[in-house]
Amino acid sequence: MPNYTLKITFTSDQLKTLLASETKVVLAKTSQGSNPNVVWQAFLPQQNNLISWNDQYGIYASHSPITNGTVLNQLAATPAGIPVGNLYSLQNSSAILGPITGGQSGSFAIANHITSKDFLTFGLYLNAVINQSECTGNAISATAVSMSETLYIKPPDTIHIWLASQVMGNTVLTPISSPVTQIKCSKKQHTIALQYDAVSGKFLNTASIIHHKSSIQHTYTFL
Template sequence: MSQFNLKVAFTSEQLGILYATGTNVIIAKSSDGRPPSVAWQVFKPLQSNTVSWKEEYGIYASTAPIRNGAVLSQLANTPIGIERGKQYILQNYGAISGPHDGGFPNAFIFANQYAGLPYITAGLYQNASVNGIDITSNAISAIPVLMQSNAIMNPSTSIYIWLQSQVVSNSVVTMVTSPMTELKFGGSVTDISITYNSASGKFVPAKSNTLKSTSDQPFNHIEPSL
């Protein structure tokens, strides 16, 4: 099981501005090739920050609407560390059972057999450590699943990081107000160190970057989605 580590550095002048404006660091992940839509980790930055996580997932179900700012409270979930290529079923009694056969290779399948609502919001969750504090069960994705329908979930190892105010962890975020930086973890790339560039509003490689592979450029910048 791979573990990934991200180090994020700010200057003292940058921190003063971020705290004065109530701006936090936002980290998100994508799933199924779609842009990120959930704020996985949100935290007030220190001068040197470390975020670590392992490539293991759980599935959750929620009644939260998929609209900007909605907090993804979990009404049912699986344990962390579920198997790829298997099916997990939200039963009519309100719990998720599995693993069951009938999945697709390298993906997680969520089947909604809960008859109490016309649809359920479902997605993957993933644990992390942020500056030495364990953050458990925060969602990384959210998708509406009709009753008697299935959702295929295939998470990416890439993450997205940006700065924004008025966003909380484990919530839907569809309005991104600053440039996002995509960091392509995976394979031999398990450690990335970045700093914030105030002039561009983007994150850039730190001079002491400890990438284990430089064959692929791990940085991609995406403009705000307003």
């Protein structure tokens, strides 16, 4: 699976302001132009930040309700790195079985066979490394699934980035009040470099920034 690297930089003055207000960098992932409903990662920034991950997704199940700020604690989960197109099944024992027949091409799928609850929360999770610290098991999506219902999830293709305080990763998203930068994931571009722009509140592609005050032309290569 592709390994992706996201580089995010701040100026020293920007960093001082962010740390003084305990403002975090927030990341979410979605598919097909949908809006995020889960905070994947949230971290206090350094001046130079490095976030990396493999596109190795797993499916989780949770008793946690989909309400603002709720931590998505896992009841059960598949291993990370399951292939798309297969179907999994959550049993009354809280064990996830699979893969079994009945999947859908291009989607992750799980059937809810627990009968003791009217519904449970299901979604994808994805591991990452942020500034050399491992962040494992964090959800990127959350959907309420009723008894005997099957959930189909398309692989995410968009990263959402913004700034917020009092936010944690692996939680249901609270309303966003900051500008959001969206980046499309590409199999041809595994490294993305961004620089925060305080005027717009967004993260700009550093390959397009012209440094007017320097006689040196900075170039960036996207792999």
